[in-house]
Amino acid sequence: MDIKENVRQLIEKHQTNDPFRIAEALNIIIVYENLGDILGYYSKSHRFQVIHINENSSEEQQVFTCAHELGHAILHPSSNSSFLKKQTLFSNEKIELEANFWAMSLLFSSVNECVTKEEAIEQYGIPMELLTSHAHKIF
Numbered sequence: 001m002d003i004k005e006n007v008r009q010l011i012e013k014h015q016t017n018d019p020f021r022i023a024e025a026l027n028i029i030i031v032y033e034n035l036g037d038i039l040g041y042y043s044k045s046h047r048f049q050v051i052h053i054n055e056n057s058s059e060e061q062q063v064f065t066c067a068h069e070l071g072h073a074i075l076h077p078s079s080n081s082s083f084l085k086k087q088t089l090f091s092n093e094k095i096e097l098e099a100n101f102w103a104m105s106l107l108f109s110s111v112n113e114c115v116t117k118e119e120a121i122e123q124y125g126i127p128m129e130l131l132t133s134h135a136h137k138i139f
Contacts, residue, residue: 003098006074007105017109019067023051028073030066040065042072049073064103064124071102 011017014025023030028049035041035054039061043050051069053062072079076095107124 003075003102004105007102007109010074011106011109017106019063019070019103019106022106023066023070023073026073028070040069042069044073044078049077060122060124064107064126067103067106067124068099070106071099075099075102 010022014022016022020030026049028051030051030053032053032055034056035052038054039057040051040053043052051066051073053065053069057065072095075098079095104126107126
């Protein structure tokens with residue numbers, strides 16, 4: 001599956017790159033809860049897809065977490081994701097790498113105005129190390 005093309009089609013269909021609005025349109029439930037040091041995770045049970053987001057994360061971090069977990073929901077719909085922690089952002093596991101790339105492709109899509117890397121970090125809570133490691137694929 002071509003992740004960038006998948007993201008492009010999804011944005012075109014829903015006319016937004018907002019992960020919260022896309023999740024709502026896809027009937028994916030978003031739950032905010034105290035998850036300690038966990039940023040979020042995706043689960044599926046009895047045909048209900050749920051994105052769990054740490055209510056204690058910054059608003060910017062919640063945007064990236066939602067996009068990352070939405071990536072799992074779309075790319076790996078039958079797999080419950082591992083808990084997303086700050087160190088998980090740098091995992092070499094294939095599904096985590098795909099979800100990170102999917103999230104960044106969504107957040108840096110053409111629907112969104114052009115932003116610098118620094119603005120992206122500030123707006124979306126993306127760690128600089130993660131952005132730097134994927135920048136050549138995104139921009």
